[in-house]
Amino acid sequence: MEILMRGKNPVSQMIDHYKSRETSLLANLEKLVKIESPSRDKAAVDRVGELVSGWMRAAGGEVEIVPQAEIGDLVIGRWPGAAQRPGFMLLCHMDTIWPAGTLAERPPRVEGGKFYAPGAYDMKAGIVIALAALQGLNEIGLQPVAPLTWLCTSDEEIGSPQSRPLIEVLARASRLVLCLEPALPGGALKTARKGVGGYSIRVRGRAAHAGGNHEKGVNAIEEMAYQVLALQALTEYEKETTVNVGLIRGGLASNVVPDLCEAEVDFRVMDPGEADRLRQAIRSLSPRLPGTSLEVEGDLNRPPMPRDERMAHTFAAARRIATRHGLALQEGASGGASDANFTSALGVPTLDGLGADGDGAHAIHEHVRIASLATRAALLAALLTEWVE
8 A cells, every 4th residue: 555645634644643653553563473372272362362352441442252162262342433323343363373482483573664473464463453543543533433343353264163153243233344354465455355165085995914915905095096186177277266185194104005095175266156066076076996985074164255246336435435545545356265255245345454564474474564554554544434335
């Protein structure tokens, strides 16, 4: 995102307001990333939740903690709006893909206007941006035009199995969902995302000694080789559909005919009908070798988020608001998915990628462009105070 002009509107002035406080915004981000929060470490994610809930209260929010048994507790903040009508939903996640100990290997650093740290871009910067927007509105005496609910989840990176029901309940009661996932590199919002799913394939054969009784065995790995070729052949780039056998496990030793082989399959679709095609094809797989059997588990996890008419209309409205405040807003598509896929599939207007500009999600070069923290907070504040149906 680039600054085109400087208007006199109070929200536009927040760009300067935040730039003058860039040090404190960066300090908040550093506090978050220094609390490592891998998805399956409940205690670690709860430590992030404690910090975030304290920030919400300090920003005038009414906080609710939704306890979870196996994942981090979910955190909800609520703020009144200027009018009592269907409100806004802010959507963030507190978990990351990085295991505990990553921070010791790659401690936070600032270099060339960029902040490098595990989990900074995806998506702890989004939490800092949401907090900054709300604090800024308080400071200049503005309110969102409708009530606001801010949900911070704890299992997004593992498919949101526990938080999805709450996401959908809150989204159905909202007029607009604003997802603070990171922007595309360069600052574009994500107006299309692929749907994501996975399958586990298990092949059973018959074990035997590879030397003494080779002919009596049925090699499960050999059978899986046929299935891998069939699975990979389901990819259709013209339809933006990909199928990837990414993990295979099998065998005990080289001198044993293996009786078990397992594979993990990732698939991505932009067309909802493609998920149906893959479901039928994968569940119809049959063994090639006599004496083997197949077991198939899995399905679509997140539905596609297509750039349909509703999405185009929602983005156009956001772009008009951004332009009034001197911000150039672009859009693009992502092969990854987020919790915005769930809310968009419900028919709720959704904007995704409102988080920081940067690059390197799930990569060792993960970083945030520091200057984007201020401009994204100003953009979010403008959307909250000027959005109309």
